Amino acid sequence: MKEECGVCAFFGKNAEEKIYLMLIQLQHRGQLSAGMTTFNSNEKHLLKTHRGLGLVNSSFKAYDENKFKQILIKHHSNKGIGHVRYSTSGQDDLEYVQPFEREHGRKKKWFSFAFNGSITNYSELKKDLEANGYHLIRETDTEIIQHLISRFLKEEPNNLQNVFHNLAKKIDGSYSLVFINAEGTIIALRDPLGIKPLCYAEKNGEIGIASESVALANIGFDKIKEVPPGKIIEIDNKLELKDFLINNKRAFCMFEWVYFAHAASKIEEKLVYNVRYNLGKELAKLEKEKIDKNCVVVPVPDSSKPAGDGFAEELGLPSKEGLVRNRYLGRTFIETKNRGSKVRQKFSIAKEVFENKKVFLVDDSIVRGNTMKNLIGYIKEYGNPKEIHVRVSCPEVMFPCFYGVDMGSKKEFIANNKLTRNERIEAIRKEINVDSLIYQSIENLVKVIGIDEKNLCLACLNGKYPTKKGEELKNFDDNKIE
Numbered sequence: 001m002k003e004e005c006g007v008c009a010f011f012g013k014n015a016e017e018k019i020y021l022m023l024i025q026l027q028h029r030g031q032l033s034a035g036m037t038t039f040n041s042n043e044k045h046l047l048k049t050h051r052g053l054g055l056v057n058s059s060f061k062a063y064d065e066n067k068f069k070q071i072l073i074k075h076h077s078n079k080g081i082g083h084v085r086y087s088t089s090g091q092d093d094l095e096y097v098q099p100f101e102r103e104h105g106r107k108k109k110w111f112s113f114a115f116n117g118s119i120t121n122y123s124e125l126k127k128d129l130e131a132n133g134y135h136l137i138r139e140t141d142t143e144i145i146q147h148l149i150s151r152f153l154k155e156e157p158n159n160l161q162n163v164f165h166n167l168a169k170k171i172d173g174s175y176s177l178v179f180i181n182a183e184g185t186i187i188a189l190r191d192p193l194g195i196k197p198l199c200y201a202e203k204n205g206e207i208g209i210a211s212e213s214v215a216l217a218n219i220g221f222d223k224i225k226e227v228p229p230g231k232i233i234e235i236d237n238k239l240e241l242k243d244f245l246i247n248n249k250r251a252f253c254m255f256e257w258v259y260f261a262h263a264a265s266k267i268e269e270k271l272v273y274n275v276r277y278n279l280g281k282e283l284a285k286l287e288k289e290k291i292d293k294n295c296v297v298v299p300v301p302d303s304s305k306p307a308g309d310g311f312a313e314e315l316g317l318p319s320k321e322g323l324v325r326n327r328y329l330g331r332t333f334i335e336t337k338n339r340g341s342k343v344r345q346k347f348s349i350a351k352e353v354f355e356n357k358k359v360f361l362v363d364d365s366i367v368r369g370n371t372m373k374n375l376i377g378y379i380k381e382y383g384n385p386k387e388i389h390v391r392v393s394c395p396e397v398m399f400p401c402f403y404g405v406d407m408g409s410k411k412e413f414i415a416n417n418k419l420t421r422n423e424r425i426e427a428i429r430k431e432i433n434v435d436s437l438i439y440q441s442i443e444n445l446v447k448v449i450g451i452d453e454k455n456l457c458l459a460c461l462n463g464k465y466p467t468k469k470g471e472e473l474k475n476f477d478d479n480k481i482e
């Protein structure tokens, strides 16, 4: 499972450096590419965009001090936006790297923007644009948004609030978006349901905006606030918060707490680490196995570590790093169709942790189940445990995500929703070949996050999509399976 992207923006001294540092902190949200656009009123090119493939460090050539400095000098500024990308739509080449800049002779219409999310009515919007004589070059919703912003800017060049109001009325889906124009106005906004996170902070006249609080805290901001869903932040020389499309409903993505977000981030004021730790504790309360000194807890690295620790603490067991993740692998897998070999490239086994032990393997989620199956096979072969009991801190994923999380179609999921819950879990247990399997319940997940169920997106767990188009796509995906 991969998150689509992370965004950030900065107003203040050395914006280029701050954006680079924030992107490093948002790296977990996208490793395909990174980029930034900065504004400088003294240059002929009022906006300058740097884009590169790979991790933030490679995109900004940080491996070569001179090249890195040249990029930062070229982008020296007091205003800018940044982006890290993983794609769920579009390909892996420079054409798709954000920010997308559109040059124009009129400053109000020359802009650059970046977004995190996914447009669920992409096909309709594409058809609509094509019917109006547009030619689309890429297979990505970013290009659609670019054309729509241009169109609305043509209609109302002096009112950015209305431009984004019109955009929001057109699109169904999730989005956190940052924008800058050649007059140096920064806009940041979050979809009216708040599916994707976005936060901001001000200190000593400087303003930072980022998908996650960890990026702002890292460059010295405190008092970090959530961008209210449906609100727009406009920055010329000071921050203004305006409405662009108010909706009283909320649909915060539960997976941000379970898996995507950095453990040190706060989402809706809840520390991600604490939520994961407490999910582990809650899971331990469901335990039926006999606990003795031969038991050990092993979390699947890295995002399951807090849940593993919480689970172990509740049961009075040690939590051990029996699976050691290769932290330097990045995206350099030796390409193979064999997932078993991918798992072996990714993890090493500390045999003594497993040997002859009753092992509780804690993971935060199982989607297709292939990785888990291969991991179990690998642990059995090299770790020689007495028993393996898998505990999952998120309930069964049974429905696709149409809001920017790459988890495929329902038919690929290991959890088949046509069975009863007990039958389903037993079928998965057999398939992954372990001694027992327990999943978190939806009720416990909601309780631990601490936000009313009606304000969370749980669509991939319960099939109830928070947007109209999401519901339509669910039926389409169901029909494909019949």
Ligand code: SF4
Residues within 6 Å of the ligand: 195, 252, 253, 254, 255, 256, 400, 401, 402, 403, 404, 405, 457, 458, 459, 460, 461
């Ligand atoms: S469907 Fe699942 S992953 Fe997608 S936004 Fe909703 S909760 Fe998040």
